[in-house]
Amino acid sequence: MHPSQHHRSPFACIVPPDLLRDIIRGGNRAEREAAADTIAIDSSFRTLRAAFAATVAASPVAMRAMGGAGGQPHRTIYDQKHSTAMALGTVARNEGSKATKDPAVNEAYDGFGATYKLYWDVYGRNSIDNAGMPILGLVHYAVNYANAFWDGQGHMFFGDGDGQLFTRLTASLDVIGHELTHGVTQYEANLVYQGQSGALNESMSDVFGSLVKQYAKKQTAATADWLIGNDVVGPALQPALRSMKAPGTANQYDKQPATMDKYVNTAADNGGVHVNSGIPNHAFYLAATAIGGNAWEKAGRIWYDALRDNKVKPTSGFKAFGRATVRQAQMRFGDTSPEVDAVRGAWDQTKVML
Amino acid sequence: MGTQVKLTRSGGFAGLSLVAAVDLDELPPATASAVRAALAQVDFDPPARRPAPMPGAADTYQYDLVVTGRRLRSLTAHEPLADPGLRALTEVLLPLATPE
Numbered sequence: 001m002h003p004s005q006h007h008r009s010p011f012a013c014i015v016p017p018d019l020l021r022d023i024i025r026g027g028n029r030a031e032r033e034a035a036a037d038t039i040a041i042d043s044s045f046r047t048l049r050a051a052f053a054a055t056v057a058a059s060p061v062a063m064r065a066m067g068g069a070g071g072q073p074h075r076t077i078y079d080q081k082h083s084t085a086m087a088l089g090t091v092a093r094n095e096g097s098k099a100t101k102d103p104a105v106n107e108a109y110d111g112f113g114a115t116y117k118l119y120w121d122v123y124g125r126n127s128i129d130n131a132g133m134p135i136l137g138l139v140h141y142a143v144n145y146a147n148a149f150w151d152g153q154g155h156m157f158f159g160d161g162d163g164q165l166f167t168r169l170t171a172s173l174d175v176i177g178h179e180l181t182h183g184v185t186q187y188e189a190n191l192v193y194q195g196q197s198g199a200l201n202e203s204m205s206d207v208f209g210s211l212v213k214q215y216a217k218k219q220t221a222a223t224a225d226w227l228i229g230n231d232v233v234g235p236a237l238q239p240a241l242r243s244m245k246a247p248g249t250a251n252q253y254d255k256q257p258a259t260m261d262k263y264v265n266t267a268a269d270n271g272g273v274h275v276n277s278g279i280p281n282h283a284f285y286l287a288a289t290a291i292g293g294n295a296w297e298k299a300g301r302i303w304y305d306a307l308r309d310n311k312v313k314p315t316s317g318f319k320a321f322g323r324a325t326v327r328q329a330q331m332r333f334g335d336t337s338p339e340v341d342a343v344r345g346a347w348d349q350t351k352v353m354l
Numbered sequence: 355m356g357t358q359v360k361l362t363r364s365g366g367f368a369g370l371s372l373v374a375a376v377d378l379d380e381l382p383p384a385t386a387s388a389v390r391a392a393l394a395q396v397d398f399d400p401p402a403r404r405p406a407p408m409p410g411a412a413d414t415y416q417y418d419l420v421v422t423g424r425r426l427r428s429l430t431a432h433e434p435l436a437d438p439g440l441r442a443l444t445e446v447l448l449p450l451a452t453p454e
Contacts, residue, residue, distance in 0.1 A: 086434060147366040149433075152410025165368060175367065182412040193407055201412060202369075229368075236453070241368055253370055253453050267430075268362060269416055270407065274369020 070126035073116035074134045080141045108137040111176030128183035150182035172231040177212030178205040189312045196317035198273035203280035211296045221288040221295040244285040247278030258282040260351040283346045290342035322347040357423035365416040374451035395439025
């Protein structure tokens with residue numbers, strides 16, 4: 001993505017520059033610096049939103065008006081009827097309505113529910129934007145479409161699969177969690193979808209996609225399979241799409257590296273974002289298994305906090321993110337805690353020098 | 355030397371690259387004509403394509419096209435493809451593509 005495209009985001013309009021200048025005048029030193037950075041860079045949803053949140057934090061009325069009390073998703077599933085049009089199709093299921101006869105519709109609805117639940121129960125996050133944003137899924141996109149994607153404008157598209165690479169994409173909880181997390185990332189660090197920051201963006205989606213599955217199945221770091229897409233791969237990609245435990249071994253075409261010395265330089269796929277995500281994916285797996293227990297509780301919390309760390313910028317790479325995970329682990333668990341050791345050790349093993 | 359066309363579709367949730375590399379002289383005549391017809395419509399001019407994904411988008415496909423022959427032409431485009439020529443070309447060539 002070209003950096004200038006960030007400036008065109010409609011979200012950037014929500015915080016008027018005047019308000020940021022007021023923060024510079026009236027805020028404490030950290031707030032002034034943050035606001036000044038925001039004006040200077042004007043590139044991150046997260047910093048803009050943090051500045052906005054700081055101004056309304058003292059106003060519960062304003063917070064309620066932003067997104068209600070939280071705890072309840074607002075889902076709508078649309079049937080695209082195999083069209084490649086990107087406009088919303090026919091409403092197939094609304095929040096609170098009964099299951100339909102269409103498995104893709106119900107899987108998307110339930111998968112979004114499970115994803116919302118992880119973010120709300122464990123991290124206190126209210127939907128994609130943490131302000132109750134509607135969760136919109138568009139199923140039966142195109143004909144034999146072996147893909148799912150996030151369009152950057154609040155919509156998740158799911159194909160029915162081609163039967164060779166993938167079967168129906170909605171049948172996988174980690175795929176649904178992966179796509180919704182692209183939305184979360186966009187509203188937090190807003191990692192640019194190119195090169196290392198793009199691979200980090202991809203890794204966030206695999207990490208929290210995997211955690212959605214682990215949380216729903218009540219699997220610990222030791223009992224989870226750490227596979228992505230194993231429920232929906234067709235014969236060509238058996239037995240799974242990606243492995244966080246052993247990147248590069250999931251199927252015959254899997255070229256993911258597990259360590260930084262094997263980083264793949266390529267022009268394909270926005271600079272190999274789905275290949276190099278293997279490195280931070282493996283770091284998360286190593287940290288979660290070293291800490292032990294449920295991966296969403298401690299390792300997931302550290303990674304979530306790092307995604308919201310204001311030192312992680314849209315163009316940040318593995319090193320900046322790794323440092324943020326160490327910093328967040330220190331703040332939450334203490335400088336000399338086993339959690340910090342586990343996080344440092346994980347990045348060290350993936351040869352990302354912090 | 356005939357015209358060689360290489361179309362790569364990379365990215366998507368799977369991040370798998372599919373490559374179709376053909377020499378128009380060696381294709382069945384009907385397929386070669388379909389490729390020529392589609393190529394004639396492709397706009398290689400940058401404003402007509404999408405060199406980067408939609409802002410904030412993730413897991414959409416990237417297409418890289420390289421045409422060699424009398425002159426070299428290439429482009430990178432992202433989903434959704436705005437160019438009807440490029441869409442037609444993907445319909446003809448993707449069935450011939452193999453994973454890389």
